[in-house]
Amino acid sequence: MTDPSLAPSVLAPLSGAEEGGRVPPRWYSHAYNRPEVYRLAAAMGWLPRPARLGLARALGRAARRFFPAERAVVRATLEVMTAASGARLDELTAGVFRDFAMCFSDLVTTNRQPSTRLAEHVSQARGTERLERLEGGLISLTAHVGNWELAGRLLALRSARPTHVVVAEEEVRALKRWVRRDGDGVRFVPRSAPTVSLQLVAALRRGEVVAVQGDRALGTRGDVLVPFFGRPAPFPLGPFILARALRVPLVPAFCMLDSDRRYEVTVPEPLTVAAGSEEEALRTWVALLEDTVRRHPTQWFNFFDVWNPIPG
């Protein structure tokens, strides 16, 4: 769940950042990933939510002019995802900045409300009852689409178990207060050393929840190329190796902004990973992700070339 920063990731795939000899991509280091931006967004929290989202929407549409590189990547990505062109493609491109601004505004305000109030912002929840049927440890699998952090918090509440959210080491320490606030059963686990996986093994053994992002490769041996909108893209295999080793289910979860500016939470059928079928399970996950993005192309919040993310 959680990558609050503008474009950047907090929830990162397992593995990575530790791969010697290769420089992993740093999705989260953008020039605008600064405390001032978070402070400004948080300061709008006093506004009633409809007004705040209206303002965020307008700012998001205007902001795209100041980010030509990101705008170009978003446009090229949407062209592949939707086959749109011309004015329709321009509209979709603007829509990504608009929707991102709204989700970001909620991230630093609405998402920080007591967890018991979060449900007020959910219009529909499909499949969440599946969580209640699962016993023992599980891995919650999300991606940088919609308001993934809210999905994580809601699922942590629903699963009634401590949730360990795997996050990239925050480069900008000052952002921690906005994006890494422990509480309500959620604990952030920075992916700062290879031994981080031992914490996750132990948590799953205790019957707790581990939350990871499954959409960003890190340039490590754990990346696998999987067709995504018809083109091979690297995705992290780590969560699937962890699930197979611990014999725990992977529970995909999506939280998408709807036309009424509330959220639709969807929890598809959990994935089980047998020995030797890790890549097959990864492909199933990527297909689920593709289906979600196809229905909500303006809520795919990865501002880089997902098919060629590793420099060089």
Added chain:
Amino acid sequence: MESGKVLDAIKTLLVERLKFDPARAADITVHTSLPKGIEGSLGLDSLDFIELAMGIEERCGVMIDDQEDLAPHFKSVGALVDFVASRQSGR
């Protein structure tokens, strides 16, 4: 299981589960570091540590479910041998 046997078990795990070259495993001592990023270490990454933890559970009968930070126990082969041996003896 005495310390020497734990060390042998760890070497066997490295070969059988983590696919290390047996010749390289034979050179491992208690002073050998495990995580990558340390000069002269075995260079284990996060995926390796998952396999190593599971292998220790299965082969040595030690449950990896600690609340405490496990990283110091997996810093070197010697630290891991001590950790496993102490768990087995109930210390």
